[in-house]
Amino acid sequence: MLTAGEKREIAEEQGRYPDRRAACVEALKIVQRSRGWVSDDSLRELAEHLGMTADELDGVATFYNMIFRRPVGRHVILLCDSVSCWIMGLEELRAQLKQKLNVDFGETSQDRRYTLLPVACLGACDHAPALLLDGELHGDVDAEKLDALVGQRG
Ligand code: FES
Structure with missing residues (x-):
């Protein structure tokens, strides 16, 4: 109800x-x-x-890929997997998330904190690679920035 x-x-x-x-x-x-x-x-x-x-x-x-039809973690990372982000280092970020959180596309971490999902172009190609974390857009994401982003969430 x-x-x-x-x-x-x-x-x-x-x-x-x-x-x-x-x-x-x-x-x-x-x-x-x-x-x-x-x-x-x-x-x-x-x-x-x-x-x-x-x-x-x-x-x-x-x-709409912002509507989740399966359970997700407390935080959702939508990592752009379109061409500009792919060229600018998407795979490195994906590998970093896999190593740090033990999640790959479509998965939720064991502690239920993070879900990682692929998403088509976020319209921020001039700041690739880009991602949405809990609905907030982040561009020019590198290893250090990604570490800080996922490190500061509870
Ligand atoms: S390709 Fe990633 S934001 Fe456009």
Whole structure:
């Protein structure tokens, strides 16, 4: 069941659109923020609330790579794996994360702190390699910067 708080936030978002269903991306983000990820049950509840089918909403959820359809760690690293970042050292960063956190693409660390996911171009090619950490964009990432970024998270 959607909580009263989730329903209230979703209603606020729906107020910004002429069609209730147009707020579906924001509604997915609201559910994810409160539950950590969007399970099949959560997706079904939300689809019903929005007047959509679960398949329709799942199509939206899987299109946006910021919506997690599987459990993730406390922190999510989306490492750009498009061409500019690949040229500028993506593989070294990936290897560093694997060595430091023991995670590769699609995996969550054993302590559930970090999930590492690949993502298409973040639009920061002039600052490649780039990544999003908990939704925050970081560019010109080198070994030292990456170490500091993951070192300061709890
Ligand atoms: S290729 Fe990585 S930000 Fe564009």
